Amino acid sequence: MKIAIVGGGASGLIAAIILSKNGLYIDLYERNENLGKKIKASGNGHCNIFNTNVDESHYFGNNCSNFIKTVFKKFDFKTFKKICNDIGLFLQIKENGRVYPLSNESASVVELFLASLRNEYVNIINGTLVNKIKNKDKKFYLFDNNNVFLDVYDTVILSTGSMAAYQINGECNGLNIASFLGHTINDPYPSLVPVECSNVYECKRMEGVKVYACIDVYINNKKKDEICGDLLFTKYGLSGFAILDISQTVSFALLNNERVFLSVNLLPNMEKGLFKNSLLKTAKRNGKLTIYEALLGYLPKKISKTLLSKLNITYQTPLSAVSLKTINNIAHMIFNWRFDISDTHGFKYSEASGGGVDTSEINATTMESRLIDNLYLTGELLDVVGKRGGYNLAFAFATGYISATNILRKSI
Numbered sequence: 001m002k003i004a005i006v007g008g009g010a011s012g013l014i015a016a017i018i019l020s021k022n023g024l025y026i027d028l029y030e031r032n033e034n035l036g037k038k039i040k041a042s043g044n045g046h047c048n049i050f051n052t053n054v055d056e057s058h059y060f061g062n063n064c065s066n067f068i069k070t071v072f073k074k075f076d077f078k079t080f081k082k083i084c085n086d087i088g089l090f091l092q093i094k095e096n097g098r099v100y101p102l103s104n105e106s107a108s109v110v111e112l113f114l115a116s117l118r119n120e121y122v123n124i125i126n127g128t129l130v131n132k133i134k135n136k137d138k139k140f141y142l143f144d145n146n147n148v149f150l151d152v153y154d155t156v157i158l159s160t161g162s163m164a165a166y167q168i169n170g171e172c173n174g175l176n177i178a179s180f181l182g183h184t185i186n187d188p189y190p191s192l193v194p195v196e197c198s199n200v201y202e203c204k205r206m207e208g209v210k211v212y213a214c215i216d217v218y219i220n221n222k223k224k225d226e227i228c229g230d231l232l233f234t235k236y237g238l239s240g241f242a243i244l245d246i247s248q249t250v251s252f253a254l255l256n257n258e259r260v261f262l263s264v265n266l267l268p269n270m271e272k273g274l275f276k277n278s279l280l281k282t283a284k285r286n287g288k289l290t291i292y293e294a295l296l297g298y299l300p301k302k303i304s305k306t307l308l309s310k311l312n313i314t315y316q317t318p319l320s321a322v323s324l325k326t327i328n329n330i331a332h333m334i335f336n337w338r339f340d341i342s343d344t345h346g347f348k349y350s351e352a353s354g355g356g357v358d359t360s361e362i363n364a365t366t367m368e369s370r371l372i373d374n375l376y377l378t379g380e381l382l383d384v385v386g387k388r389g390g391y392n393l394a395f396a397f398a399t400g401y402i403s404a405t406n407i408l409r410k411s412i
């Protein structure tokens with residue numbers, strides 16, 4: 001049986017490890033000179049490689065719940081840990097089930113994966129972009145981007161990933177290949193991505209400020225999601241972990257042309273009433289403080305200035321001269337600052353992609369296409385996207401592993 005793996009990322013590499021370890025020959029095509037580039041970039045260089053809490057509740061995609069359930073029934077943390085330990089990669093579990101390499105370094109993960117592929121069963125063909133796959137008479141004919149014929153195979157694993165952070169991997173044409181082979185593609189959209197705001201001028205004025213905030217997400221004026229965490233103001237809009245965590249909901253709504261705004265509470269550790277009373281008390285105790293100076297007791301400088309400008313309040317106004325109505329307005333903004341979202345910051349700045357090959361066309365117990373025998377599709381190419389916390393790599397490894405074990409089963 002001649003096997004090709006197209007894409008040397010997380011899912012392709014684990015499939016290559018399993019197949020070669022069991023004595024099956026593979027050709028591994030990778031468009032870049034280096035394999036595993038996204039693994040290397042993952043977790044800010046630390047590689048949040050898995051999550052011990054993997055289940056369907058941490059993933060999004062078109063009707064993919066049962067699909068995910070089946071995937072993680074077949075591939076759990078124990079299985080993953082064993083594979084890693086066998087190749088000399090040891091793991092540590094941190095907060096919320098997040099798993100990292102013991103070395104705490106993503107580069108060492110890639111090196112160990114590659115070391116385990118240094119055997120006579122693996123032929124790595126790097127610097128080669130597979131542009132087209134023709135399926136004829138139960139065979140797969142691979143062509144490069146100059147339409148030059150590469151080789152013919154009995155089995156193909158398509159593990160080309162997504163358009164997310166395309167500056168790392170190069171633009172993904174895997175969806176075109178899957179579509180050409182007859183698969184349904186749900187529109188891709190960026191996930192785990194910063195967002196751009198219509199009131200960008202305000203964000204720009206607060207650029208670089210990071211606060212702990214609670215954020216409610218409104219889609220077509222209905223509250224759809226909420227999160228508390230780090231919020232970072234940027235020159236184009238909003239970023240930070242809290243934004244990445246709600247970006248899936250936001251991006252999917254924007255894809256469907258829905259209206260999105262965020263209501264941000266910049267003082268989540270204080271009640272609104274308490275804040276107003278506290279300001280009034282300060283006014284009595286120290287009425288000479290300006291309203292700007294008084295706000296510095298609660299908020300960073302750039303936020304205080306932007307807020308006062310937005311409400312047309314002169315910074316130098318003595319606190320004692322500020323009316324109750326104005327204090328109410330200030331409190332309203334601090335606890336419900338509205339940011340209208342015009343767009344995401346795009347695929348280039350996203351860590352993952354939603355959309356992709358519809359999972360109804362993939363057998364979840366094997367990763368084999370339901371349309372074409374011996375064609376396997378894995379990882380981010382599929383319409384499954386995980387939350388932040390190691391869920392995307394977990395899904396890529398799980399699907400790569402399942403495809404390889406099924407090919408092994410068929411080969412016996």
Ligand SMILES: Cc1cc2nc3c(=O)[nH]c(=O)nc-3n(C[C@H](O)[C@H](O)[C@H](O)COP(=O)(O)OP(=O)(O)OC[C@H]3O[C@@H](n4cnc5c(N)ncnc54)[C@H](O)[C@@H]3O)c2cc1C
Pocket residue numbers: 006007008009010011012029030031032035036037038039041042043044047048049050128129130131159160161162164165168169170171172173174350351352378379380381389390391392393394396
């Ligand atoms: C900056 C960043 C940080 C991240 N951090 C984390 C994290 O900490 N934890 C986590 O769980 N997830 C993280 N992710 C997401 C995670 O890296 C991906 O979900 C995962 O790598 C997807 O695996 P994959 O095998 O589907 O695709 P990839 O790992 O992207 O691999 C696809 C491979 O296929 C190659 N390729 C594509 N098209 C072709 C072609 N036509 N011919 C030949 N080769 C091709 C690409 O060059 C690439 O090497 C992060 C992503 C980014 C961008």
